[in-house]
Amino acid sequence: MLEIRNLRKAYGAHVVLHDVSLTLRPGTIHGLVGANGAGKTTLLNCLYGLETDFSGVVRDTAGRAVREHTGLLPYEPYFYPRLTGREYLEFCLQARGRAVADFTGWNRLLELPLDQYADEYSAGMHKKLALLALLVQQFDYLILDEPFNGLDLEANLLLKEILRRLRDRGTGILLTSHILGALTETADEVTVLVGGLVQRHYLAAEFGTLETDLLNSLHREKLGLLSSLL
Numbered sequence: 001m002l003e004i005r006n007l008r009k010a011y012g013a014h015v016v017l018h019d020v021s022l023t024l025r026p027g028t029i030h031g032l033v034g035a036n037g038a039g040k041t042t043l044l045n046c047l048y049g050l051e052t053d054f055s056g057v058v059r060d061t062a063g064r065a066v067r068e069h070t071g072l073l074p075y076e077p078y079f080y081p082r083l084t085g086r087e088y089l090e091f092c093l094q095a096r097g098r099a100v101a102d103f104t105g106w107n108r109l110l111e112l113p114l115d116q117y118a119d120e121y122s123a124g125m126h127k128k129l130a131l132l133a134l135l136v137q138q139f140d141y142l143i144l145d146e147p148f149n150g151l152d153l154e155a156n157l158l159l160k161e162i163l164r165r166l167r168d169r170g171t172g173i174l175l176t177s178h179i180l181g182a183l184t185e186t187a188d189e190v191t192v193l194v195g196g197l198v199q200r201h202y203l204a205a206e207f208g209t210l211e212t213d214l215l216n217s218l219h220r221e222k223l224g225l226l227s228s229l230l
């Protein structure tokens with residue numbers, strides 16, 4: 001299990017995460033939701049070790065280094081300019097000391113032009129390539145920052161199914177999305193982050209009230225304003 005306990009992260013005087021605790025269990029999809037600037041990406045970066053200057057506990061309870069068995073999909077994946085999609089995948093595997101796999105099966109699903117330079121791909125194709133690199137590595141845990149963003153409808157539906165199947169095989173998946181439906185259709189639990197604090201943790205049986213609660217809590221003032229307009 002990946003565990004975050006009492007995480008506090010500040011940039012200078014700006015405290016971005018106050019006292020956040022959260023767990024990611026194997027075989028679970030855990031959604032993270034919150035307004036722009038709530039601290040979601042910062043939390044994922046602390047968990048994966050891209051940020052190290054924080055207080056609190058971030059650990060794999062099995063005693064392994066989190067990054068050893070965890071794959072990260074960053075919000076904006078980076079690609080070296082003169083690598084083809086295939087070379088990028090090979091590079092990712094080799095950087096982890098893994099054998100180069102046959103990508104044909106997965107790529108029949110995602111349909112990427114793997115022999116073209118990755119920096120010539122569209123935004124959605126970049127996202128698919130970064131996802132493909134994670135899928136071929138078979139991680140125990142996945143941390144996905146806005147995985148649905150930029151994908152076309154078909155790829156969105158496919159990704160939801162891929163995530164469910166990975167979960168059923170034991171993968172623990174922590175993901176952010178601004179598309180509430182994408183989370184409630186896939187996640188087993190959802191944590192709502194407001195201003196760097198966990199506002200509430202919902203189990204799947206409680207998702208029925210999630211949208212109303214979010215509207216009420218995140219936008220109470222704006223709903224008042226809307227009522228005066230419409």
Ligand code: ATP
Binds near residue numbers: 014038041042
């Ligand atoms: P979004 O939904 O827009 O992606 P988020 O919930 O992922 O937002 P973060 O990117 O974690 O939010 O940012 C949280 C806060 O931390 C914001 O106020 C942001 O300006 C600030 N922040 C993030 N990275 C840095 C940085 N490197 N230096 C200073 N402030 C930062």
